[in-house]
Amino acid sequence: MIKITNAKILTLDNSFDVTEGDIHIDGDCISYIGAPKDGVFEEVIDVGGSLVMPSFKNAHTHSAMTFLRSFADDLPLDRWLNDRVFPMEAKLTGEDIYAFTKLAVLEYLSSGITACFDMYFYLDDFVRAVTDCGFKSVICSSINDFGGTPESVEEEYLKYKSISPLVSYRLGIHAEYTTRLETIKAIAALCHKYGEGFWAHNSETLNEVEGCIKRYGKTPTELFDSLGAYEYGGGGFHCVHLSDNDIDIFKKRGLWAVTNAGSNTKLASGVADICRLFENDVKLAVGTDGAASNNALDMFREMFLITGLQKLRYGDASACAADEVLKAATVGSARAMGLYDSDVLAEGKKADIVVIDLDKPNMRPINNIVKNIVYSGSKQNVKLTMINGKVLYRDGRYFLDESEADIYRRAEELSDRLKKK
């Protein structure tokens, strides 16, 4: 049993209150939260007054795309995709996916992120990378006209949905604009067969929405809903350009809107209307997207951007308060991914925890911890990241099966190879 002691505790369990006390972890679960109490402990972690809270969950990623970081910037979207992303992706092997995913996991851990909702390919290698690290992931099928069949998606679903306690699988498609109608229908049918939600990139760009309306007379959300894809819920990634009717569908179907402010900013896709989503009780989760478009996998930057861009959008400094943004990046993202067992800190929940160092100047004075985290927090404040009761990152050091130096070296070698013609 592990004891975390001398902690400020933000459980986010229906409250933004901060208490002081200890947390006990028995195996992979939280067994006690409260005032200091006796017990026999294998390890005592004295966090010296730091804040213990639920970890961040990254609800939209393409983890292995770390190889494209800073290789495809400051270009218009079409040149970014056609000149940079596609030619390099065509050369990828499973070995690349393994190495580049591990690099992403290092970055997630340094940002207090303990799980990702990932869409990419070479799933065996992806699964090996995350499980070798002890990192959690939810795979989302990414079928489109360039790869996958409904049969292969069903096989993947059955194979990966419970391949490891760390891994699960959700049904979906890459996006409407990359996927023919019969394929979308086939995946919707799979959602019905298995009682699963439906996920896709949705309304990331205006172009995408206008193209869909031209093709079907419907927005992507309306199209998916008309095909019965949302019978069992699910959600959309990006959700930048949702119509009023789309928002009604999200609300009615209980869909998750996964926002990706950094990526939408860097690719100039637009600003999602988060305030309108909140007003309409649409459930919000947060993702960084991949390093090719963001380029950082940094939940602190995302949180500031989410609230900041709403303040700019509405010309109102009081728009989109910090509390709800912090909740979306932790509790919201966990629930969107189906990780209800690690959404908040409570007895019986998995010990997926981040310790925020308050003894850094950007956290002082402690007028309001939640606002400090969202408005002035940074990865510099991540003191410890724990998954299923295991410390994977602490004080800048990693505790993984492979050294970070080896992961960096391998990533450099493999990306050099991809860059060669």
Added chain:
Amino acid sequence: MIKITNAKILTLDNSFDVTEGDIHIDGDCISYIGAPKDGVFEEVIDVGGSLVMPSFKNAHTHSAMTFLRSFADDLPLDRWLNDRVFPMEAKLTGEDIYAFTKLAVLEYLSSGITACFDMYFYLDDFVRAVTDCGFKSVICSSINDFGGTPESVEEEYLKYKSISPLVSYRLGIHAEYTTRLETIKAIAALCHKYGEGFWAHNSETLNEVEGCIKRYGKTPTELFDSLGAYEYGGGGFHCVHLSDNDIDIFKKRGLWAVTNAGSNTKLASGVADICRLFENDVKLAVGTDGAASNNALDMFREMFLITGLQKLRYGDASACAADEVLKAATVGSARAMGLYDSDVLAEGKKADIVVIDLDKPNMRPINNIVKNIVYSGSKQNVKLTMINGKVLYRDGRYFLDESEADIYRRAEELSDRLKKK
């Protein structure tokens, strides 16, 4: 003599090229940059392949306002000022200024910032705080209708412009909307008398510009220029709402536009048109503004916001390339502040240096170091901050006259007192 060895070097001396080699520091100056070379050294700093570059300079701050961090968020601008900022400011003493400024210096150093262009009061205490830390600052007079006289500004100018090798002083006013015309004229006259540039908050909000036009039939920039205030240059803080004619004046007079993207975002003031400034060859510097409005004093967040908000503004992912933003936050800010002796890395320049840790996942792979810094860099990458050849921050530890624990404790005590009615 100090040797920094095993370094990647980005001098920013008219180039974005990165070379490899050593840097020698003799006293407070750089004496050599190049291939490894013999010598007698008191200290050898092996940076293990990290990047050495000119430090960031923070060209618009109210350092002591750290006490208001997360105490005045998510409020409309008028309530923010009248209910929170003004009542607490009214209670400030010199002791507060000393403690809260030191807290800001800790945060600057952790972000690779070595100098600030500061506007606030209790200057003796401010000067004592920064010089006790070995931190550089340029004071800007902040006269307005609530404090200061032209005579007191002249006295301050003569007293502080060379009170310490670490401190200098620039003439200016708080802003047009807080300062009566005769005072502005008197400060413009002082600029003429001493051959100094003129500085002020300028066009931060639309309200400010519209009010000025109503009062004088001129924008703030036009008004200041019509009074001859810019005869010897200077510049403006914020510059969010500049007209075409304002930009012409900035260009013609060689004025510096100091941009404050984080503060303008959080207070919903708007997005400065940085692309148009670049197109018109207006010189750009970068500042964080104070912690009351930003809330972080984090140059990495500023840089991402500057370029990201232009991409959104223009709907063009190629807008406002990273290189020019990095240059503005280092070389540009230094020159705006008159710190020409520490703008770039070169022999004879002051050793105001930041070491960026490339052995962090957000810097890998190293496809493009400059873009990595701007698009995925964070304070986590600041390995070492040096001012005048002295290491003040390294691997998360500070080397100051007072421990950070004592600075935090004092800041908490004093802010608790201010919060009491």
